[in-house]
Amino acid sequence: MTKADSIGQFEQLVLTAILTLYEEAYGVTIHAKVQDLAGAKAVSLGAVYVTLDRLEDKGLISSWLTDPTPERGGRAKRCYRLEAVGERALEESAATAKRVWDSIVRVWGKEWARRWRKEWGKGTA
Amino acid sequence: MPGRPPRALEAIVGFLTPPACREVVLGDLHERYRSPMQYISDAWYAVPCVVYSRIRRTADPGVLLMDALLLYVAFMAAARQFDRELLYSRLGLMRLAIPAGIAVVMLALADAYARPGRPTALRPLMQATLGVGLTGVAQTAFSAAGFSFALPLWIVLAGGSFGVVGVSIIGMLFPPDDHRPRGAG
Numbered sequence: 001m002t003k004a005d006s007i008g009q010f011e012q013l014v015l016t017a018i019l020t021l022y023e024e025a026y027g028v029t030i031h032a033k034v035q036d037l038a039g040a041k042a043v044s045l046g047a048v049y050v051t052l053d054r055l056e057d058k059g060l061i062s063s064w065l066t067d068p069t070p071e072r073g074g075r076a077k078r079c080y081r082l083e084a085v086g087e088r089a090l091e092e093s094a095a096t097a098k099r100v101w102d103s104i105v106r107v108w109g110k111e112w113a114r115r116w117r118k119e120w121g122k123g124t125a
Numbered sequence: 126m127p128g129r130p131p132r133a134l135e136a137i138v139g140f141l142t143p144p145a146c147r148e149v150v151l152g153d154l155h156e157r158y159r160s161p162m163q164y165i166s167d168a169w170y171a172v173p174c175v176v177y178s179r180i181r182r183t184a185d186p187g188v189l190l191m192d193a194l195l196l197y198v199a200f201m202a203a204a205r206q207f208d209r210e211l212l213y214s215r216l217g218l219m220r221l222a223i224p225a226g227i228a229v230v231m232l233a234l235a236d237a238y239a240r241p242g243r244p245t246a247l248r249p250l251m252q253a254t255l256g257v258g259l260t261g262v263a264q265t266a267f268s269a270a271g272f273s274f275a276l277p278l279w280i281v282l283a284g285g286s287f288g289v290v291g292v293s294i295i296g297m298l299f300p301p302d303d304h305r306p307r308g309a310g
Contacts, residue, residue, distance in 0.1 A: 027153040045153065045167055046174025049146075053178040065149075073129060075152030 007060070007089050013037045014051045015090045018061060018080050026066075026077040027052075052080060060086030130158045138168045143179040145241040150175055179237040188299045189229055195291040196225035196257075200276070200284035207279045220274045224260045224281065228288065231256035249296025250289075257285045257292065 007015065017033035018025040031048045055061045062083055065076045082090070105113045135151060142150050150171060158164050200221045204211045211217045235252040261282070267275035276284075 027149065028156050044170040044174070045157075046171040049150070049171060050174045050178045053182060057182065068152075071156055072152035073135075073155040075148045075155065077152060078149045 007055075007093055010034075010047065010051055011055060011060075012090065012093045014048060014055060015060065015082065015086055018082055019087075019090065023079065023081075025080045030080065055086065056080075058085075059083060060089055128158070130155060130164050131161060134161060134164055134168075138164075138172060141168075141172050142175055143238050145179060146175055176234075176237060180233050183236040183239070184233045185299060188295060189233060191295050191299075192232055192292050193225050193229045195295065196228050196284070196288045197222055199287035199291060200224055200280060202287065203280045203282075203284035204276075207283065208277055211277075211280070216274070220276060221280075221284075223274060224264055224276060224284070225288075227263050228256050228260040228292075231259050232292065244300055246297070249300070250293040253289045253292035253296060257289045261285050 013034045014030060016037060017030045021029050021033060027045065027048065030052070031043065031045050034048055035043045052061070052063075056063060060083060061080050063078050063080045065078055068074045068076050135155070138154065139147055139151055154164060154167055154171065157167055201212065201218075204217070204221055211220070232252060235256050239248065239252070264276055264281045265278070268278070
């Protein structure tokens with residue numbers, strides 16, 4: 001199996017957005033989803049474009065142009081999907097986040113984890 | 126219903142966006158349109174990032190370095206021919222580097238704004254002429270504004286002419302890499 005490149009936090013957000021949007025992953029929807037995942041931090045559309053290009057150059061995602069649509073003024077969308085290397089990179093970053101979480105809980109205790117879930121874990125499983 | 130963006134605004138944003146991503150960026154901005162101010166704000170943050178990303182994709186640092194060295198040598202040779210004193214003056218060598226630097230930035234932008242697809246045989250010559258020509262315009266403007274670091278006209282003309290030939294040859298030998306992985310085309 002190909003070893004995935006390590007990815008940054010913003011790249012994780014963009015990959016997660018593409019994963020959750022399935023066939024409807026394009027600039028506008030990815031930006032909205034990343035904004036949702038980032039919480040209070042403002043995310044610019046430009047930052048999403050730069051990251052999408054970089055992820056595509058790394059081979060983690062691929063893209064294709066759709067047919068033009070009237071709500072876009074008769075212009076095409078560029079849709080994105082995760083490649084196998086991208087899925088692997090996302091798995092690795094999720095595993096790292098889990099290890100970080102477990103280490104913090106081991107030191108700060110389960111009571112802190114319960115309080116954290118109450119405060120920050122809205123909408124998470 | 127917010128309607129559609131004003132045509133003039135779309136035309137300006139379309140002009141500033143590199144052709145390779147123009148349709149997608151204009152489509153996304155059109156879809157997000159709520160008001161002219163919101164459209165300008167979106168474009169203000171999106172277009173510079175798109176240009177940066179396009180430069181990152183099309184520019185080859187090795188080729189740009191070769192262009193920069195060649196242009197610097199061309200301006201030095203022109204200075205040696207027309208104004209040898211300049212070479213030995215204080216900051217003379219730095220003054221010669223300024224047009225080379227400006228030309229390299231112009232060449233990187235020319236690659237980013239080039240239409241996608243197979244380049245024609247004339248494209249490197251046209252890009253080099255445009256890049257070095259705009260450098261000449263900038264130098265003339267510096268000179269007119271009375272900046273002390275502006276180069277004499279003959280050095281700009283002679284160095285620029287040698288530079289156009291050299292940069293065109295480099296452009297023909299090393300065309301920009303516009304064929305990055307695009308997967309599921």
